[in-house]
Amino acid sequence: MNIVKAVLLLSLLASAATAWAEKIGVSMAYFDQNFLTIIRQSIDKEAKARGLDVQFEDARGDVGRQTDQVQSFISAGVDAIIVDPVDSASTPQLTRLAQQAHIPLVYVNRTPGDKTLPPGVVFVGSDERESGTLQMEALARLANYKGNVAIMIGNLSDAGALQRTRDVEQVVAKYPGMKVVQKQPANYARNEGMDLMMNWLGNGEAIDIVAANNDEMAIGAAMALAKSSKKVLVGGIDATPDGLKALAQNKIQVTVFQDAIGQGKAAVAVAQKMIKGEKVDSHVWIPFELVTKENMQQYVEKSR
Template sequence: MRKVLMAAAASAALLGSSVAAQAADTMALVVSTLNNPFFVTLKEGAESKAKELGYDLLVLDSQNDPAKELANVEDVLNQDIEVLLINPTDSDAVRSSVRAANRKDVPVVTLDRAANGGDVVSHIASDNVAGGKMAGELIVEALDGQGKVVELQGVPGTSAARDRGQGFHEAVEPVEGIEVVASQPANFDRTKGLNVMENILQAQPEIDAVFAHNDEMALGAIKAVQASGRDIIVVGFDGTADGVAAVEDGSMLATIAQQAGKIGEMGVETAAKVAQGEEVPEYTPVPLQAVTK
């Protein structure tokens, strides 16, 4: 009987250690929205790398709502996670989520969009300033340095929108023949890109080119341009499958391709190093490239 009890106790101890190990091998990924192909690809890259490295990955969708984001973070912080990976809905609003993780001593890694506060161990993102500049330079070249340009901005307050816009203006403002006739937010959304572009087309009789801060807005803008019958070139950003297809069929001049899946993979790789107590860079840039026909 004593041997049986000892065996049972040993089995319970092993089960307990197994449960503890499983809990210790869990990360969480809170994504700004899964209603956008770019972030779906980012999530898939993260899931693939987590599986490869032997981690469980909890994924929650914030639906572009900072309040939902904070609720998601509070939810995963009540579970035994090693690291929080977060793709912010808003670089300012996410401070509350980051600080909540800081209070629980859970390390934070941000993906694609930075946090404007709180203690973040590492940030994984494309060089959005460089990408915006690439887009502006493509437009300047396509227009031979002469023309009127529209900028469709992403979600105000996000580092991606700010940085892409900064790079774009750095490229076009020094060119005397280029005039930015409208800069309006369309929140990285295809339908809003369509609606905002329709309004701009009505207000602006002369438009030669559009730079959209992501492919979703660019694709919406293309629909509006096609409906108007006007000849306007469009450049997007992200290199999504739909964006690349639009470049290939000639409806879009170019897209600045981010590697969304790579951002997710590198995020999990970095989080794994953090969980193991290794030093990681504060910022890791992910390469960009211009996709043209």
């Protein structure tokens, strides 16, 4: 075989391998949120390691755009779909679309709003009943079980944010010396968390503890507090690299590790199993873990 024929054969084999690669369409609620970026990068890395062809789309917080993206994946004949939902309430429609097309669907991170998940549809994420509970119990201990609590809610359309908020309220209700005095959304955003904290400070609110539904809002609250002389305990959730940095600098006092890398890897693994027709549980849980200054170094390693 001469060199030209050998090169041509290798080229044809490479093309065939690409054509045969299983394809996964991934719709992310946002490309520009820190935690979701880690999940997206983990999905990409795991897909490549498994020889899968993956296509990412940014829904930019728009339910209609995400629905269109799922429909486009179906039209393109992907082998599986991974969705980080924009809105928990929108998932039943996405579930129906995937079911009608007989394409495996994996929801990742944000809890789907479906009452039950049918065969061929799986949720990979963490049980939100643990997140706010771990966070608020740790903050309560630091405050000697006394003080006024303000809650920063992620957003009101996210079932996870609402559950984290309920967790905090249930913990506070256990202790007679504590009460919730403020509860407002800041949409998981650092700048909105800072603005909300500045509003509370400007209004003279008596706040001893801020329990934020994620690290970004907690960091925003800490930035606002840095401009005042008021001492307030601040807790976040997710243990993102920025959150861990804020914890190390004592800008926030606790966070809760949600394994973004683990969620991304598991979503790809589950999708591939379903493509192969293997049986998978409807919910694949990745546990939350409390992070403090004492144990944070192990989570710095995990978040890389």
